[in-house]
Amino acid sequence: xxxxxxxxxxxxxxxxxxxxxxxxxxxxxxxxxxxxxxxxxxxxxxxxxxxxxxxxxxxxxxxxxxxxxxxxxxxxxxxxxxxxxxxxxxxxxxxxxxxxxxxxxxxxxxxxxx
Amino acid sequence: xxxxxxxxxxxxxxxxxxxxxxxxxxxxxxxxxxxxxxxxxxxxxxxxxxxxxxxxxxxxxxxxxxxxxxxxxxxxxxxxxxxxxxxxxxxxxxxxxxxxxxxxxxxxxxxxxxx
Numbered sequence: 001x002x003x004x005x006x007x008x009x010x011x012x013x014x015x016x017x018x019x020x021x022x023x024x025x026x027x028x029x030x031x032x033x034x035x036x037x038x039x040x041x042x043x044x045x046x047x048x049x050x051x052x053x054x055x056x057x058x059x060x061x062x063x064x065x066x067x068x069x070x071x072x073x074x075x076x077x078x079x080x081x082x083x084x085x086x087x088x089x090x091x092x093x094x095x096x097x098x099x100x101x102x103x104x105x106x107x108x109x110x111x112x113x114x
Numbered sequence: 115x116x117x118x119x120x121x122x123x124x125x126x127x128x129x130x131x132x133x134x135x136x137x138x139x140x141x142x143x144x145x146x147x148x149x150x151x152x153x154x155x156x157x158x159x160x161x162x163x164x165x166x167x168x169x170x171x172x173x174x175x176x177x178x179x180x181x182x183x184x185x186x187x188x189x190x191x192x193x194x195x196x197x198x199x200x201x202x203x204x205x206x207x208x209x210x211x212x213x214x215x216x217x218x219x220x221x222x223x224x225x226x227x228x229x
């Protein structure tokens with residue numbers, strides 16, 4: 001079975017500063033990797049996903065993530081954040097074969113200070 | 115394109131009462147999911163439907179939770195009787211088809227408080 005650990009429950013940053021949200025996963029088989037964002041009182045929205053190919057994945061709203069197989073990590077980055085990026089961010093994995101269901105981390109709350 | 119619709123948005127009940135949540139997926143999406151999101155945690159899959167058949171209900175507490183998708187379109191999730199620990203946001207999601215590659219589209223959720 002796979003699991004996801006988001007290393008920071010809360011990340012406060014100043015507007016226009018860079019940010020990195022960390023995600024590590026554990027799985028005995030190959031996985032796909034996802035980042036979802038949840039704005040207050042809304043459902044989850046896909047930011048980006050890694051299926052294959054280039055390990056650097058670009059998503060919506062200027063976010064990108066890098067898959068590192070040797071470190072089993074999939075950290076999310078943005079070079080300059082805005083107030084509107086304030087939200088909860090969830091990393092998730094899904095086995096390529098087998099159960100193929102999304103398993104989420106516990107989330108990281110990103111707070112942008114002016 | 116309309117997104118995933120859920121109702122009600124909020125529900126407060128007392129323990130041992132029953133409650134039902136409704137979900138209408140994106141038109142044409144064959145796969146429908148129900149997740150439970152407890153405060154401070156990530157969503158956990160309760161049940162997955164492919165059309166009107168159940169694909170995975172391994173984490174559904176079947177002694178009190180039930181779900182159906184009779185015509186392969188909208189779906190209902192029921193809890194009977196509710197317990198305090200059922201307080202959570204219940205998210206519905208849909209995807210075009212099943213498979214690990216498919217993007218899941220989430221509804222706004224139903225926030226349940228059990229007193």
